[in-house]
Amino acid sequence: MLLLNLVVADSLQLVVAQLLYIFSTFYVLMSYPLCGVFIMISIMSAHISPFTLAVMSIERYIAVCFPFRYPIIVNIRNTNFAILSVWIMICIDIFLYVVLLLEFPFNRLPSLQMKTYCISTALLLGPRSKVYEMGSTITLFLFSGLVITLSFIGVMIVALSASTDKASADKARNMLLLHMFQLSLNLMSTMALPIFTEVATLTDPTAAGRLFVVVYIFLVMMPRCLSALTYGLKDSSLRPILVSRLCCHVQVSTNTVTAQKHDLQKTEKDPSNPEITKRNIL
Template sequence: MSLPLNSTTEQQYQSILERAIAFTLCTIPACVFLFVNCTMLFTLRSKAVFRVTCRYILLFNLLFADTVHLVLCQVLFLLSACGIRLTYPVCGTLTILANFTNVAAPLTLMVMSLERYVAVCFALRHATIVTIRNTRLAVAAVWTICSLHDTLRVILVLDFPFEDLESLQMNDVCSDLTMWLGSRSKTYDNVFTGLLFVSAAAVIILSYTGVIIAARSASTGKASALKACNTLMLHLVQLCLILSATIYSPMLLALRKIVTHVVFSRLHRFLYVLMILFPRCLSSLIYGLRDQAIRPLLLGHLCCRLKRKTVAVSG
């Protein structure tokens, strides 16, 4: 009788140990990325020139959306790693907020690409087209579209007959897939995601093509056009990384059916860092290290905060 008891105790210990390792390995990178993102956000608010320059306003909006999305994704991942099951209302709230910030990123990239296109192809009119007022209107439009999208998602979810359920407690861990209640909700989400990324890719590619054509003309500065082309290519890479995050949940659902629980847990942690955490930190690194105005301030703030933490720990 003691053998099964010891075996059960050992299995429970291994399960707790695996969850602790998963928590550590995924929480530490998330905290590092959040630290970098928050420092970047602070840097963009540390000088007046960043607060009144249109492209920096758009960059702040992109980083803010990425940072909030990263926090929400980390919360959902830890709940999943710990096997904590939520109620449908709580899970729905978390997934809708995560989707809200996720949609803002490709929309902001579209606006940023158009701003670079105007800066190169309509350089003389750039100051009159890309104004502070128009930039704020564009940011407001981005969040309005996100709000409308989430409102429709809530309406479709509420159409599900919850009264037929014995309890609002979920039978599975909280994720975006578990909140696809009904075929209409799944169809709408797939169609919207497809249209969003096709539209964003089209805008970025067309902007890149327009800049390339302008760069070949004698009236356009070669250096500024080349820099704009590089920036637009980075926008396209960012869009692809964000798109990879949208296939994260379906990929996990497929893997769960073909691999063992132990293998799935390891793949879950690896894919989470690769497809969710890593893309959301790239914006800070790409823009913070490339931009000559931001880089010294960002590095200064990062080094200053690290020194303060070191002094505090040693003290």
């Protein structure tokens, strides 16, 4: 459920970014209200990912450090509450963005039609909006990075203990390292906005357009695509099909996939298998 929440946020970010890129390519200028809707959705989806990664890190920490309490703490009800809490905090953040945005006297403008392309820097017109945007982003990533780092340290301490299952701790450690990698990708996406602002100041429109495309691909599209691709390659059931599609659409044998699922179900139904407890915890 947490992974699905992360994928939905990244996919929403990709859709909005691609739409805004297409509008700018075809010189489509929006009104301030419509641009505000797109930018608020973009900010919301961008801020959901770090919070979700922090919750996923806490879940891994509980699984390794408190394995006997894991089924009680991590259940469907608590997971739904965690996801709902993340969305509520992000909605409050978006509400503050809108309040600061409305401080600008739009009624004094001759028209609500924008003179530039729809980007967040075009809407952060007041000094308080810019300060809040910078402070909110820095606080968000510092909080997420601190949670993931503390979870990683806790798992490493448990991994060094002689009385702990080494395989479980090592797997959780690798998962937390993956979360750190995901957080760095999200951080790369936030760096695109100030770079876009600097590119827009260039006097040569041709060079500015080319740099805009390069920054868009490497700092907006690529991190979000790598986020879903990384988790897809990590999943043992999706990895064979995903690799086959990436490698010139080589088809995976249906019998092979069916046999692997049959063996996995047979193993999970065997009560004498010592791997069942470990897999349930992980």
